[in-house]
Amino acid sequence: MNWRIGISSFTYAWFLLSLLGPIGALLASAVDEGASRLWAELFRPEALFALKLTLLITVIVVVINTVLGILTALLIVRHPFPGVTVLNTIVDLPFAVSPIIAGFMLVLLYGPNSLIGGFAGEMGYKIIFALPGMIVATLFVTFPFMVREVVPALQEVGTYQEQAAQTLGASPWTIFWKVTLPSIRGSVFYGIVLTVARSLGEFGAVLVVSGNLINQTQSATLYVYQAAADFNSAGAYALSLLLCATSIVILVLMESMKKYQEGRQA
């Protein structure tokens, strides 16, 4: 019994100390500033711009990585080729790469002095220190999420349902939309949620490739960073709270998804 009380109290204490402490501190500091002040901060043009930019990047990244993540998973599971294990490992690499290094590598490859970046520059396109670079950086750090969610789902579903659809006369296209995709939709949704969360919150990689230019390449997290550095604490709190609120909504979504999936399995 003592054992149980000891472990339980330690768990509560640890959650309180290392999780709720910091979150509470932010809330308390924000409350000190007053709600009206924070509300006003949200509507500063720079803050609004940063939020819109983050939203735009997130939408584009989610679309691209959902499509390519599903395609990659299909390739890995349904059409394995020699060397598929290599691809499988490469997919995980972004998890192992520090976001700062990710941004740095993209600067090297797509920067104004690089082969690709130079060529794009001559054509009149800027990649690094501009929106495309921020999108590519976010694509990089979020690529594994969808693949990692969909690969096990495809493996679990197996090919028999697809074969049944084949014998019933469905074309590969119909089979994908009517059989394969619906049977993995839970995992796809989960992958989207994770990608959204990471895209909204990405900081390091975006910082390096963006140049952090106000009203040009300053996303929401960069705005928080800048505001904190400039001792504009109200501005930092306002956007932080908004981002936190979004995170909590995402978390609740994820939890309800889990419950939904558990319910289906039961």
Place this chain on the structure above:
Amino acid sequence: MKPLQLSPQAERVPLARATTAPPMELGKWALGSMVTGYVLLLIILPIGQLLLTTLEGGWQRFIAALTQPHAWFALQITLGLALIAAVINTVTGTVCAYALVRYPLPGKRVLNALVDLPFAIPTAVSGLMLLMLYGPKSWLGKTFSLYGIEIVYATPGIVLAMIFVTFPFTIRAVQPILQEMGQEMIEAARTMGANRWQVLWHVELPTILPGILAGFTLTFSRALAEFGSVVMVAGNIPFKTQVASVYIYGEVENGDFVGAGAVSIVLLLISFGLLLYQNFWMKRQRFGWWERILARWTRRKERAGELENWDI
């Protein structure tokens, strides 16, 4: 249902082959090249470019950039602090996972949902939170500074930031294994007369060990890579709080790509090594080495005669 003629139908074959087989193959090729192209542009070429840029100047230049005092210090302090954070979070995470699975904690659902919060909160915001909790203006910060303990803009702040952002890893790695394990194994051990400690030591720990190791590996490599929260909490003080990722950022801003690249490559090698270990070695080993140690230990005891009446 009319019986069909054999010969005219048989002539259809080449047509069928021509119209149906190639699109399938074509689709597979299109899929393959699309995915390969994407992975190439997004992941492989950037890594290649990093290696190229850094190693262009030869090994000596690479070694020089690495052993440059700022860089060398940043690497050392990063490894050391990440190790501390990983050890703390592995231990606490295992205990928390145990409590979450085994005990009927009030508010368990909420706790369980909270675990993932650090994944969902942007790292810059996490940094801001820690700054508010331990910063010079907070009462905790003031209290600590009364006793001469610096947290923010010092190494404890870095460890706290690393702990916060890696909070979920060990819990989430251990939890499912404990859940899957269920009560049967423990009950079986109990019926054979094992006490609480023996159950923990011989049954539960060996079973969840792969999860603990996975949690440690993930925590360590994530802590090595952490930037956003660390830069907010610890600042960028050379020879004091300048961790590797912050150092790299500074060198990139200064345009010293070789300096940034050298440290990046070392960090990448460590992370890739851990990733490969995680993906291949550990999956194959499973319970291997712990079991072997336990077996050796048991055999030694047996030789000493302690367990002789266990023989049947």
Place this chain on the structure above:
Amino acid sequence: MSIEVRNLSKSFVDGHMAVRGVSFELGEGEMTAFLGPSGGGKTTILRMIAGLEKPSGGEIYISGQRVDHLPPQERKIGVVFQNYALFKHMNVFENVAFGLRVQKQRPDVIQARVRELLRRVDLQGLEGRFPDQLSGGQRQRVALARALANEPRLLLLDEPFSAVDAQLRKELRSWVRKLQQDLHITSIFVTHDQQEALEIADRVVVFRQGQLEQIGTPEEIYDSPDTPFVAAFVGEVNRYRTVIKNGVTDLGVLQFPAGNVPEGQEVVVIVRPENVELMPWSAAADIQGIVLATTFLGEFYKVDLELADLVRITAHVPKALGGALREQERVALQIKATKIFNVA
């Protein structure tokens, strides 16, 4: 719809030859069983007929049309998979309607056809259920209805009864048989259960190690097997390996006439237990034996006997007789039928 397979073979990427040059022809409206041990290649052949596996060689004709290079979509066949492969995210109605929707049928046609099919398989009222809300038997009937929706010219069933328990299996197979006869649809089912094959098939094809061992009616397969393997696979046998000596089998007291088998030929002799008749002992009997053990098997007794020269034999005897036998009791035997195979 008749089906013909010519010299069909299949080798997998790992070099394993699953099917080696199989040829056969099945008649219209027949129910055929592919029977054999696992690894015999029967499922592979079924999957090649369905188009789910590409043959390495040979030809497949359905109603005279060569189909081996057609994708499954264009073969007009219905398949019931071993695990049913129902679409988990669709309810019963949508599962059955899938093939019709793919063909872009009018909604009212689909509605009517699905209702008719569900009525046939006795699942009215369950249209809205999802597969995980159905019992094993119900799932199988949904799979059957779905396979029949597009009026296939051929129905293929892969181990259709293996996923349900013994009691239900018996009910289901007579029900499937009846449905097949009502619809008069050419059908093939794969099984490793010889009783199942003999009970409901018009014709049985026995496969072994990728080769066709024998094809025939259940009676032919059981009563006149072509090989010792077929004889042993479709029922219990006493199996002896010996040579022909002086025009009879050299098995001590079991001297069966060799017929036209030449002298000195190595042979395998097969005696089914039900063809061994036991009689009260008499000193004049040609074959005499001692009861070693009797086992009650419900409908009959299985009796293990030892004959002179240590030859052993198993007999199936009626209850009335078997119950009265004691161990070590001496009896007289009569062998009513045997089968002699030359050893190659």
